[in-house]
Amino acid sequence: MIEIHGLSIDLGEFHLRNINLTINDGEYMVLLGPTGAGKTVLLECIVGIYRPHAGRILVDGTDVTRLFPEERNVGFVPQDYALFPNMTVKRNVAYGLRARRAPDDEIEPKCDEMMKSLGISHLHHRLPLNLSGGERQRVALGRALITQPRILLLDEPLSALDENLRAELAAELVRIQRSLHGTFLHVCHSLDEAADVADRVAIMRDGTIVQVGTIAEIIARPASLFVARFTRARNFLNGTARPAACGCRIDLANGVSLAADRCTAQGPITAVIRPEDVQILNGAFQDTDGVIRGRVMSLRAKPMFTEILLDAGISLVVLDRTGRTQEAHVGDELLVRVPPEVVNVFPRSPDA
Amino acid sequence: MSGELLGKRTQAHLLVSAFYAVTVLLLIASCWLFVSNLDQLFPKPAARAVAGMSKWKTAGPSRSEFGGGFWRDAAFWRSVNLTVVTATGTMLLAAAIGIPAAYALSRYRIPGRSAIDILFSSIIVLPSSSIGLCLIIMMQQSPLFKLQEATGLRLVYTLPGIIVVQLVLSLAMGMSAWRAAFDRVNPRFEQVARSLGSSGWRAFVTVTLPAAKPGIIAGLIVAWVRAAAEFGGILLFCGTFAERPAGSFSSAARLLHVQQADPLSVSMWAQIEYGNVEYGFAIGFTLVLISAISVYTIHKLGGKTFVW
Numbered sequence: 001m002i003e004i005h006g007l008s009i010d011l012g013e014f015h016l017r018n019i020n021l022t023i024n025d026g027e028y029m030v031l032l033g034p035t036g037a038g039k040t041v042l043l044e045c046i047v048g049i050y051r052p053h054a055g056r057i058l059v060d061g062t063d064v065t066r067l068f069p070e071e072r073n074v075g076f077v078p079q080d081y082a083l084f085p086n087m088t089v090k091r092n093v094a095y096g097l098r099a100r101r102a103p104d105d106e107i108e109p110k111c112d113e114m115m116k117s118l119g120i121s122h123l124h125h126r127l128p129l130n131l132s133g134g135e136r137q138r139v140a141l142g143r144a145l146i147t148q149p150r151i152l153l154l155d156e157p158l159s160a161l162d163e164n165l166r167a168e169l170a171a172e173l174v175r176i177q178r179s180l181h182g183t184f185l186h187v188c189h190s191l192d193e194a195a196d197v198a199d200r201v202a203i204m205r206d207g208t209i210v211q212v213g214t215i216a217e218i219i220a221r222p223a224s225l226f227v228a229r230f231t232r233a234r235n236f237l238n239g240t241a242r243p244a245a246c247g248c249r250i251d252l253a254n255g256v257s258l259a260a261d262r263c264t265a266q267g268p269i270t271a272v273i274r275p276e277d278v279q280i281l282n283g284a285f286q287d288t289d290g291v292i293r294g295r296v297m298s299l300r301a302k303p304m305f306t307e308i309l310l311d312a313g314i315s316l317v318v319l320d321r322t323g324r325t326q327e328a329h330v331g332d333e334l335l336v337r338v339p340p341e342v343v344n345v346f347p348r349s350p351d352a
Numbered sequence: 353m354s355g356e357l358l359g360k361r362t363q364a365h366l367l368v369s370a371f372y373a374v375t376v377l378l379l380i381a382s383c384w385l386f387v388s389n390l391d392q393l394f395p396k397p398a399a400r401a402v403a404g405m406s407k408w409k410t411a412g413p414s415r416s417e418f419g420g421g422f423w424r425d426a427a428f429w430r431s432v433n434l435t436v437v438t439a440t441g442t443m444l445l446a447a448a449i450g451i452p453a454a455y456a457l458s459r460y461r462i463p464g465r466s467a468i469d470i471l472f473s474s475i476i477v478l479p480s481s482s483i484g485l486c487l488i489i490m491m492q493q494s495p496l497f498k499l500q501e502a503t504g505l506r507l508v509y510t511l512p513g514i515i516v517v518q519l520v521l522s523l524a525m526g527m528s529a530w531r532a533a534f535d536r537v538n539p540r541f542e543q544v545a546r547s548l549g550s551s552g553w554r555a556f557v558t559v560t561l562p563a564a565k566p567g568i569i570a571g572l573i574v575a576w577v578r579a580a581a582e583f584g585g586i587l588l589f590c591g592t593f594a595e596r597p598a599g600s601f602s603s604a605a606r607l608l609h610v611q612q613a614d615p616l617s618v619s620m621w622a623q624i625e626y627g628n629v630e631y632g633f634a635i636g637f638t639l640v641l642i643s644a645i646s647v648y649t650i651h652k653l654g655g656k657t658f659v660w
Contacts, residue, residue, distance in 0.1 A: 096548035
């Protein structure tokens with residue numbers, strides 16, 4: 001288990017402020033956030049490249065905050081993989097074992113086994129310069145994993161790869177992590193990449209962690225407007241909230257009113273509704289609460305859904321994954337329903 | 353309009369042609385200089401009668417009348433010895449001080465790093481005779497003078513003083529190449545090596561140094577060549593040694609066969625001053641050969657970008 005308590009560091013351009021995070025054994029945790037959020041700096045603090053100004057890092061209960069990198073047994077795969085250019089693939093993979101003075105008769109079979117499991121046995125005499133992106137990633141993984149680190153830190157391991165390869169290698173990372181029962185901390189800035197690999201996600205912004213949870217939790221219940229925007233919520237509606245029997249009543253523009261099951265803010269608020277959570281009504285419906293009648297302003301067919309812009313006194317973006325709007329045209333009337341449980345309410349801020 | 357374009361194109365052609373013409377002329381002049389002195393390699397009939405010349409003052413023919421075959425002169429080989437020994441010693445000292453310093457400047461945020469950069473760059477552009485003068489003042493008129501008196505170790509006008517002068521410029525030039533070499537090596541390599549269990553020193557030796565090898569070697573060669581070519585500073589700080597009494601040299605100097613010898617650069621000047629112009633040319637030819645081989649080696653090792 002990795003525990004980070006109150007970690008802070010100031011590097012001028014980048015900083016971390018009071019980071020608290022726990023990564024359980026066998027967990028695949030993703031650090032997600034925009035560029036400059038401090039994700040790589042946090043990783044580098046765990047590796048031991050930087051010494052934090054405050055806070056502690058515990059690995060399996062041992063305080064490693066003041067230890068050198070070579071004393072922490074933490075594996076690190078940087079963004080550019082940093083394969084040693086003067087060594088062959090096999091020597092790269094074996095480096096950690098040689099550094100720890102493993103017996104020679106142990107190094108060879110362990111190397112062969114690791115390279116075979118990663119499908120890179122055929123590369124053993126090649127130099128890093130002559131490898132493709134996917135091959136370099138596997139060699140870097142093999143080099144880090146062969147020393148059986150307590151946690152493996154991956155800094156944007158898929159960002160340098162093309163889209164097709166990215167999905168394939170994301171699945172490969174998960175397979176390796178499961179087979180080794182390893183603890184992985186993976187840094188990225190793509191929600192899709194995080195969704196492909198993560199057990200839990202920690203979202204970072206400006207050197208702090210703003211929310212931790214599963215992808216589903218973060219998408220359904222973002223902790224802030226920033227998280228909602230980062231997880232691609234689309235409908236940000238300004239209005240006024242007041243407590244009600246159902247939980248919360250939100251009055252929006254042009255007489256439109258919605259219910260929310262929780263009143264996390266009152267007075268001037270911003271309501272966030274994910275496009276895919278809006279229900280398209282077809283035929284009879286029992287519950288009229290949250291029903292909105294609107295006119296179709298635009299229809300955009302995408303591979304897996306149709307994106308509809310609805311004018312209902314408020315602008316609402318709706319995603320149709322069911323195919324119900326196949327016959328719809330611009331200008332048609334459409335009935336939609338916003339269930340109370342999908343409405344997230346935040347105090348209105350200048351960011352909105 | 354088309355007239356203007358034609359005019360500009362003609363101007364460009366003329367410029368390029370002029371550039372090529374100047375380059376070809378320089379090449380011809382350099383080759384002529386070498387070729388015209390090649391006869392110095394071959395002793396003339398009068399010289400063959402002489403078994404060897406160790407003292408140019410006392411032997412019959414002067415060095416110009418010696419008629420070539422400078423490689424038969426023991427004094428020439430003592431100069432070569434002195435040049436090689438001092439340049440090698442300087443190179444090793446410069447490496448011992450400069451490589452760690454260059455690594456530190458490359459990797460760590462040292463206070464005053466800009467000032468250090470400016471200082472070393474200034475040394476490179478200073479005339480070497482100015483450096484010699486500064487060193488004399490430093491050694492003769494500062495607390496260092498008292499230190500020399502107390503320890504009995506004198507540097508001014510001595511053979512070890514040659515290394516002091518050579519070190520100043522060799523260190524500056526070597527550090528320029530070594531710093532560039534380390535700047536080019538991604539610090540991530542060491543970070544990853546340490547995360548794999550390697551100590552800082554082991555990471556440096558097994559990962560950083562091999563990756564920086566072309567630049568390190570280029571720096572060593574530059575330091576050696578700069579030391580071997582040093583002239584003005586040595587002349588001012590050490591003077592000449594060829595005419596000093598044999599007894600004034602230490603046993604170490606006699607063991608290394610460097611007694612009564614000047615470095616090749618000083619010896620070349622001395623011979624021309626004394627009127628033995630062809631001999632001076634021959635020594636100059638030797639120095640050019642040494643430089644050419646060094647430059648070729650730097651190119652071959654891929655170290656060119658670390659030097660110029």
